[in-house]
Amino acid sequence: SIDYTITPVKESESLDAWELLEEKLLIKDVLGEGAFGVVRKGEYDLGEGKRTEVAIKMLKGNPDTEEKRQILQEINIMKSVPAHPHLVSLIGCITQGSLFGPLLVVEYCSKGDLHSYLRNILDKLHNPFYANQLDSIIIGEDIKCASNRLYDLAVLENNDIPQPKDLISYARQIAIGMEYLTSLKLIHRDLAARNVLISSDNTVKISDFGLSRDVYYDKVYCKTTRGKLPIRWMALESLTHQVYTSQSDVWSFGILLWEIVTLGSTPYPGLSTGELLVLLKDGYRMKKPSNCSDELYLIMSKCWKATPKERPTFTELRKALDDTLETIS
Numbered sequence: 316s317i318d319y320t321i322t323p324v325k326e327s328e329s330l331d332a333w334e335l336l337e338e339k340l341l342i343k344d345v346l347g348e349g350a351f352g353v354v355r356k357g358e359y360d361l362g363e364g365k366r367t368e369v370a371i372k373m374l375k376g377n378p379d380t381e382e383k384r385q386i387l388q389e390i391n392i393m394k395s396v397p398a399h400p401h402l403v404s405l406i407g408c409i410t411q412g413s414l415f416g417p418l419l420v421v422e423y424c425s426k427g428d429l430h431s432y433l434r435n436i437l438d439k440l441h442n443p444f445y446a447n448q449l450d451s452i453i454i455g456e457d458i459k460c461a462s463n464r465l466y467d468l469a470v471l472e473n474n475d476i477p478q479p480k481d482l483i484s485y486a487r488q489i490a491i492g493m494e495y496l497t498s499l500k501l502i503h504r505d506l507a508a509r510n511v512l513i514s515s516d517n518t519v520k521i522s523d524f525g526l527s528r529d530v531y532y533d534k535v536y537c538k539t540t541r542g543k544l545p546i547r548w549m550a551l552e553s554l555t556h557q558v559y560t561s562q563s564d565v566w567s568f569g570i571l572l573w574e575i576v577t578l579g580s581t582p583y584p585g586l587s588t589g590e591l592l593v594l595l596k597d598g599y600r601m602k603k604p605s606n607c608s609d610e611l612y613l614i615m616s617k618c619w620k621a622t623p624k625e626r627p628t629f630t631e632l633r634k635a636l637d638d639t640l641e642t643i644s
C-alpha cells in the first residue's frame with residue numbers, strides 16, 4: 316500500500332509539474348455549484364493545435380483563507396493519489412497568480428453525474444409510451460419476459476437507456492474505485508450517486524475524493540467541510556458518534572446501490588432526516604425496491620449492518636457484483 320501524508324503547499328514548492336498555465340486555460344459554462352465552490356467546463360491548450368476538455372473547480376465569491384486552505388488541501392490529496400480508471404483524474408492546478416484563486420483542473424466527464432443520469436432514464440421511462448414498466452424491470456436478474464421486451468424496445472429506440480446489466484456494471488466500477496481508495500487508506504465520506512461521474516466511453520468515476528480524510532490523519536472528524544451533512548447516506552456510527560471509516564463508506568455504497576436500482580430516488584422516501592436516526596437505531600432499514608432482485612437486495616442490506624465489521628469490504632462487494640453480472644447475459 317502507498318503511504319501518503321498531506322503536505323502543506325509552500326510558496327516555493329507550488330510551481331511543480333502539476334501547475335498549469337492560466338493563459339492556456341479557457342473557462343466556460345458552469346457545470347455545477349456547491350456550498351462554496353463552483354465547477355465550470357473548460358478547455359486546456361495542449362499545443363500543436365490540440366485542446367482537451369476539462370472541468371475546473373474553483374471557489375466563488377470572496378473566498379476566505381479557510382476556503383483557500385481547503386481547496387489547496389483537495390489539490391494536494393488529488394496529487395498524492397496515483398491515477399485510477401475509476402477515479403476522476405487530476406489534470407493539474409493553478410495555485411498562484413490566478414484572479415479566481417486556486418483552480419483544480421480535472422478530466423471532463425461528458426455524461427455528467429450518475430444521479431442526474433439515473434433521473435434522466437426515469438424520465439424517459441415515464442414517457443407515456445414506456446409507462447408503468449419500471450416495476451417490471453428486475454435489476455440484478457436476467458429475465459426475458461414480455462415486460463423486459465418493452466424495456467428492450469425502449470433501449471432500441473433510445474440507445475442511451477442502459478440495460479439492467481449496465482447499471483450493475485456501474486456499481487461494480489464504483490466498488491473497484493472504492494477498493495483502490497481504501498487501499499490508500501482514504502475515506503470518501505460522501506459516496507453518493509451525485510459524486511459519481513460518467514465519461515463519454517461510459518466509464519464510471521468517483522469524484523470529490525480530494526475531500527477525503529486520511530484514516531490516520533484525522534482520527535476523529537466532527538464537522539463536515541461540505542456544508543450540509545449527507546444524512547441519508549451516512550452510517551449509523553457516523554450519525555451517532557461522528558465516526559468515519561472505510562466501513563462507513565461501505566454503508567454509503569449500499570445506499571448508492573439503492574439509488575441505482577430506483578433510478579435516482581431519494582433514500583428513505585417519505586421519512587424526514589429527523590425521524591431517520593431513531594428508526595435506524597431501532598434496526599429499521601429500507602425495504603427491497605419492487606424492481607430489485609433478491610440477490611442485489613441482499614448485497615445492499617449487508618452494507619447496512621449496525622456493526623461495521625459485519626459489513627462486506629469493497630473487495631467482497633466487487634466480487635459479489637462480479638458474480639451478479641455473470642448471471643446476467
Ligand code: ADE
Nearest residue numbers: 346347354370422423424
Ligand atoms: N461536474 C462536476 N465535475 C464534473 C466533471 N469532471 N465532468 C463533468 N461534469 C462535472
